[in-house]
Amino acid sequence: MKYLEEFADPELAHKLLAEIADTVTKPWAIMEVCGGQTHSIIRHGIDQLLPGEVELIHGPGCPVCVTPVESIDRAVQIARRPDVIFCSFGDMLRVPGSHGDLFSVRAAGGDVRVVYSPLDAVDIANENPDKEVVFFAVGFETTAPANAMAVHQAHGRGLTNFSVLVSHVLVPPAIEAIMTSPDVRVNAFLAAGHVCSVMGTRQYEPIAAMYNV
Incomplete structure (x- = not known):
């Protein structure tokens, strides 16, 4: 099917995984914000393929979770x-x-x-x-x-x-609520691309600067 098989490239995936493994120098806890991202990550086993230093945390990615x-x-x-x-x-x-x-x-x-x-x-x-x-x-x-x-x-x-x-609901306030939690251990966010296509990326810049994520 067009635009599905084109991205299912095992050789490229292994190359990217090797680059990630070579780049990681410390533990990272990365939260994906979008439920679609979580679905794709689990479906394709990406969380199992990443090096042990990279932990993926599932975020508030669907309306059911945040209504x-x-x-x-x-x-x-x-x-x-x-x-x-x-x-x-x-x-x-x-x-x-x-x-x-x-x-x-x-x-x-x-x-x-x-x-x-x-x-x-x-x-x-x-x-x-x-x-x-x-x-x-x-x-x-x-x-x-x-x-x-x-x-x-x-x-x-x-x-x-x-x-x-x-x-x-808006994504940036949800991210800020997570970052102000006393038990937060998130180092980075995988932002929702489709949200950025609607709102742009400028709204994330103050969050990145304030919380160093």
Whole structure:
């Protein structure tokens, strides 16, 4: 498949691993920020191939890990309303709040629907003008553009029954929270490239300077 096999080059991988082994002069604890990075690292066994001096620590890489309980509670409360169709990505349905989760709301008869894009929720609002359709807008910086586009399209289509429950989070404050922990032992971060493509890299420069990472 294009753009997959091209990067699966064992010879190049071994060359890079040898260069890393030759370069490392002290123990390093590196935290990857993105859940996609963690998935790729584990899937391809990269953590097992790196020299012993390099330790990879899994960071707060997915919305499930960082969405506040208060947001889950608000989502559950809204989803229980009989006049609401509540739309969410599937991985949020089993995230527990103080009084249950979205999956239990659906099991009890609530109209909770799994969507693969916020634009799907816009279509649902168009098809159900007698219902208030609420999309659970969670995630890091990368999800914000698509969620904003959904609001823009709903407005352009004249929909008055579409809204979003916003629980966006930013990567830099998450990194700062980690670095201010008294037990922190992270020496470096593997930043999320797709977040940098949205926000740039300037926001990381003060963190690198302040915490020497």
